Amino acid sequence: MAGPTEEAPAAAAAVSSPKSGVSEERASPAAAARPRGFWPFGEDKSVHKALGGAADVLLWKDKKISAAVIGGATVLWVLFEVVDYHLLTLISHVLIGALAILFLWSNATVFIKKSPPDVPDVQISEDLAVNIALALRTDINRALGLFREIAMGHDLMKFLGVLVALWILSEIGSLSDFLTLTYAAVLMLHTVPILYHKYQDKVDDFAAKAHSELCKQYKVLDAKVLSKIPRAAAKDKKQN
Template sequence: MESDSSNGVSKISNSNCQYAWFNPARLHPAVEALLYWRDPKKSGVVFGVTLLTLLSLTAFSLISVVAYLCLFTLGGTICFRIYKSIMQAVQKTSDGHPFKDILELDLTIPEDKVNEIGKDVVKYVNSTVATLRSLFLVEDLIDSIKFLVLSWVLTYIGACFNGLTLIIIGVILLFTLPTVYEKNQAQIDVYVKIAMDKLSIITNKMKAAVPEGKKEEKKDQ
């Protein structure tokens, strides 16, 4: 058994994340840099501001949180602009606007990019609608049973947490799990493979116990 597990680790590590759920190559470079903490300062600021905003929403209304964010942001930028103007006047320099580099950034979204995003959204919506139709109309009994169990589990999760709490937990996991997986990839992949194999065995047993599944197997034969 020990040799099998060690072989499993080596195979997984050599197959370039065969069972990887976190793949940095699939992400935009900027998103990948944030989630994997390539620049700890930027990731820390984004994570902190996002988490603070979500925590604020638990105590205040959305309008109040947005208003306070705008208030503090504008207050900070105005004070910084006045400070830099005074320093330029005292030192007799001509550095110009302190936010010149940011103001000159091109923030316009190209039309081809919008069309590409629109196509991806349409594909995702169509795929989701088709999947939901298949689940609710019991096209595959096993898949519908899985969805039923998932819905049942979600009722208990919903009783313990509200939507905002789940979003906060999701943000925390989003900024922690990728780095944890990256550092412990081989070990995690082994356990994920074991879990997936056991799930596959259970699913196959369920399909074998369902009459419809047996009929389909006979047709295939």
């Protein structure tokens, strides 16, 4: 008689919480225990968490802002690439139009007896400037540290990876100009994350197989070629 009483709570737990939807299904132990060889964003990190503050825009949660970003990028690309407008000319014309409208509006309020435009006093705070500088400092130091580690000959895998990445970047740059690449990056940022979020399980499974195969091929390459290349010995750091 102990069997039915033990199975009942399990069955009740399986059908309970009907409002949880997909989020609880993904967070269930069965889903979390699935064997994965490769997780693009970490085992406990979703796409929304990986994107941070830009998640609502890139995943089209806020459709108005997402559409405005795509529309603005498209307008700029058409102006600079199709109409052959120039950046300095565009900035000058926009500032001329804005200043002329505000100046005429401010002076017209004397005759139409309405309140002048409320132009905000915008200033960059010291905290904001310091935070931006610190963020840039951290990223630049990390990049410099990576280049130094590669230049010292300590990590052959990173050396080959950076060479391939730079070569791909140079080939892409030779096929198109910077503005077109920026516009393509904006379009990809507004399409790839939401597609990955929609088909995450299939993409992760494919990435796990590809990652496993790459690891096998790298082990073969390392055993036959890379391990025979002499490398610079890593110097021990001096103890203070």
